[in-house]
Amino acid sequence: MKHVTFIFLIFLFTHINSNGQENNLPKTKLTLSYFGETITHNGLNLGFEYYPFQSKKYQMILASNIGGYVHIRNNTSLFIREQWGQRITFDWGIFIDEFIGLGYLHQFTHGGDNYEVLSNGAIVKTPNNGSPMIMPSVAIGTGYDFSKKTKWNIIYFLRPELFWKAPFNGYYLTHFALNTGFIFKLSKKNEK
Secondary structure, three states, rough: HHHHHHHHHHHHHHHHHHHHHOOOOOOEEEEEEEEEEEEEOEEEEEEEEEEEEEEOOOOEEEEEEEEEEOOOOOEEEEEEEEEOOOOOOOOOOEEEEEEEEEEEEOOOOEEOEEEEEEOOOEEEOOOOOOOOOOOOOEEEEEEEEEEEEOOOOEEEEEEEEEEEEEOOOOOEEEEEEEEEEEEEEEOOOOOO
């Protein structure tokens, strides 16, 4: 019985792989976007998308991002994160996508010197080495794939997201961000 199950699984995965993949589609793309924490705190996000499974209309996405933002007179935050997502593209080029992610965020405070209260009650000045935090995130977005109807080899996306910083005074601090920009196809292969 084990052999039958093993052979069935091999057949199933081979069939899914052969029907779910299209050889002429690129497996990697580069992203460059505006990352606005609460929309107005300017930042930048540079990313790389990899597609382990894709067809003409569906993509499973593994993404790596590095970026940051500046909240004036409060903090500068830098992050690196990994995301998993899915994208469904319609024939006319409009798409919807979703992402979940987990990352590392390092926050540096603004506005003067940092101080620490010692266990004996003394207050001492400390260097601004920043605060390490974890950064879970969720996002849902839309956009347009220009290569579906034009010769332009780029995709525009608009992706609102929620991300959390922890630990922040003992709990998770929720942030809204707007991630909008372009996805550049690294391959010149025909995708139409």
